[in-house]
Amino acid sequence: MNILSLTPKATIILNPFVDRFNEGGPLFMSLILISLVLAIFFLVKAFMTLSKNVPQSKKMMRLAADAGLLGLVIGFLGSIIGMITAFDSIEAIDNVSSGMMAGGLKVSFLTSVFGTLTFIISRIGLLILKGMHKA
Numbered sequence: 069m070n071i072l073s074l075t076p077k078a079t080i081i082l083n084p085f086v087d088r089f090n091e092g093g094p095l096f097m098s099l100i101l102i103s104l105v106l107a108i109f110f111l112v113k114a115f116m117t118l119s120k121n122v123p124q125s126k127k128m129m130r131l132a133a134d135a136g137l138l139g140l141v142i143g144f145l146g147s148i149i150g151m152i153t154a155f156d157s158i159e160a161i162d163n164v165s166s167g168m169m170a171g172g173l174k175v176s177f178l179t180s181v182f183g184t185l186t187f188i189i190s191r192i193g194l195l196i197l198k199g200m201h202k203a
Contacts, residue, residue: 092178096146100179103139104186107132111193118200129197136190143183150176 089097114128154172158164 088178089182091175092182093146093150093175096142096149096179097182099142100139100146100182100186103135103142103183104189107135107139107186107190107193110135111190111197114193114197118197122201125197125201129194132190133194136187136194139186139190140183143179143181143186146179146183147176150179 089101110128110132114125114132117125117128151173154169154176157172158169161168
């Protein structure tokens, strides 16, 4: 049983996400996770200061946009570095099966997916905030 989960049902849900996180490479996935947490923090701060301090809210919106974009760029950087590493391994082995190739490509794209999700989450929050600013 996983230490992070308290119930067997949570273990079923948690393990695939933790496995994918580790497959994508802890360094890049952790940096993207930090970007996601920062984007959410800035969005929450912007929501909290929306009616009291509009300039502060707009500043938080810009920071959230920058954090989301940073997550996207880190994701693509991790993907490119992962593909270079995979191609280096393929070059060294010389005889690669299609399953091995597909597995390497899957792992290299995990950071791109997580970075894109980070960007999308921050953009959805920004769209909601922009709609609330106009009202």
